[in-house]
Amino acid sequence: MPFTDLVAENRVHRRVYVSPVVLDAERERIFGGSWLYVGHDSQIPAAGDYFCTEVAGRPVFMIRHGSGEVHVLHNHCPHRGALVAGGRTGNARMLRCCYHGWTFQVDGRLQAIPCMESYEGSEVRIGDPRFDLKPLQSAVYRGFVFATLNDDAPALATWLNQAAAVLDNMTERAPDGELEIAGGCFRTVQRNNWKVYLENLHDGMHPKFVHQSSLRASDRVSRGEEPDAGSNAALRMHIIAANDQDFEQMNALTVDCFGAGHSTMRGFRNPRSDDLVAREYEEALVARRGVAEADRILSLNYHNANIYPNLSVHPSFMQLRVIFPVSVDRTLVEIWTLRLKGAGDAFNRRNILYANTVHSPSSIIKVDDLEAYRRVQAGNAGGTEWVSQHARDRTASGDATGSALSEHYIRHQYRAWRLYMEGHRS
Amino acid sequence: MMLVRDPSLQADLTPSLRERLALLLHDESEQLDTGRFDDWLALFTPDCVYWMPLSPGQPDALDHVSLFYEDRLAMRLRIERLRHPRAHSLKDLIRTSRCGATPVAEKIDESTGDLVITRRFQMVEYHRDRTRLFAGVYTYQIADFRDDPRIRLKRVDLVDSAAPFEAIETFI
Secondary structure (H helix, E strand, O other), rough: OOOHEEEOOEEEEHHHHHHHHHHHHHHHHHOOOEEEEEHHHHHHOOOEEEEEEEEEEEEEEEEEOOOOEEEOOOOOOOOOOOOOOOOHHHHHHHHOOOOOOOOEEEOEEEOOOHHHHHHHOOOOOOOHHHHOOOEOOOEEEEOEEEOOOOOOOOOHHHHOOOHHHHHHHHHOOOOOEEEEEEEEEEEEEOOOOOOHHHHOOOOOOOOOHHHHHHHHEEEEEEEOOOOOOOOOOHHHHHHHHHHOHHHHHHHOOOEEOOOOEEEEEEOOOOOOOOOOHHHHHHHHHHHHHHHHHHHHHOOOOEEEEEEEOOOOEEEEHOOEEEEEEEEEEEEEEHHHHHEOOOOOHHHHHHHHHHHHHHHOOOOOOOHHHHHHHHHHHHOOOOOEEEEEOOOOOOOOOOEEEEEOOOOHHHHHHHHHHHHHHHOOOO | OEEOOHHHOOOOOOOHHHHHHHHHHEEEEEHHHHOOOOHHHOOOOEEEEEEOOOOOOOOOOOOOOEEEEEHHHHHHHHHHHHHHHOOOHHOOOOOOOOEOOOEEEEEEEEOOOOOEEEEEEEEEEEEEOOOEEEEEEEEEEOOOOOOOEEEEEEEEEEEEEOEEOOOOOOOO
């Protein structure tokens, strides 16, 4: 069956979640055809700083050049293939392969080969790009570093489409106008296909069912003691209670789809709480941007945005979720927290508390999501052939707006999936 | 039963007090392994913290994410959830078994006057046909350790705290 026959207008064949052949093609055509988030340039502030990760299953690293530019290079020695940049992060004036000492400049150009006489008469020579660390096409948008394996990819800002406005807004929320990755990274292994995760992130139907256990637990606990307003305990309870909104409230939330599988969900929490810490933050923003600008920035209330296929951002609490397919039924998700430069410690610490509450592998909210994903994966391993995405807002348009009770954003993801899998490149 | 690192603590920690403290730590593990969560929580002070750092050497839980950073209220939330009939992932019970090395009374914490005790441990978890191993060091701060010892802090430093994890639903 051709890949595109696995996806119909309002349903998909279960094989998209469980076939290794499909996953291989997705790696090549979707992850290999789109832009992918690599990291944030605050992770490599100084010349020579590097950060190792993967792009479409290939080891890469981003590194800061002396000129300030960020390069994304394949972490693959052209000699015998070893990883050249070691560890997760590091700093190097030059990169020397640990195996036979081939040495590269931070922009990837081959600098030196020990025992060069061994190569006399061969095609190996310094200056031939075939023997450099191969660069990926990369671009930085507001500090967010993306790379692509697709030579024909459109300009990053074009490809980001309306997601660029979300990254703008996140960055502008920092009184100093800059964000930085801070406070560590959760790495969570999910027992589901990578698409199952993306398909849940604007799903306003699931919380009342999936999160019953944490909702009822918080009911029972809060009956005994009401935490002080503005306290960490109150914030934690508020985060849990947000999953208890009724369907009418969820239906009032807007999910916009655009570009190649991207989408945003408007916020359901009031992002402008009125406690001392939030007021201090708003004052800092007003001091830097003026009242009108600060109002404009803070009134844009995105709950989250999916930047298909490997990034979901969560602007109100400054979280990034980076998605790595490991196998058809294993997905690694890295969760990073951004610090708003110019905001007070107490305000930034709320984002750490949010990460702990929602994104830790121990989160009493998340563990029930993980169970739902696991069951979707296990169910789709066999069973009947097709699964449904019929809920609401069934339009043929590629760019659709619907509610958080609608599955239109999933259908939108599969429209992008089809285009990539048919060989369209971004 | 319990070793004492700091010689100045020798006088305070009489054999019977050492026995009492060792039993406290024993019960702390045993009540988790047998699912007696209310009894377990009663071993802690009202201002207690259960902390499992993410990164080795992580200095605090405020500016850095943690695998667990729970006050008493959050601990109660987790306990209530563990009991909830529709905690979907717990349809199959999680069973655990802990084994601890000899505890060591390390020092008095200067800011609180609490006794600091460390103990290496391993915990086997069985859930849905799968067995996982957790290992590392427990650090306890014991409040009012001479008269009415209770746990103010249980800190769990896993050897693999920075590794990718699937769901961790129970206290460790």
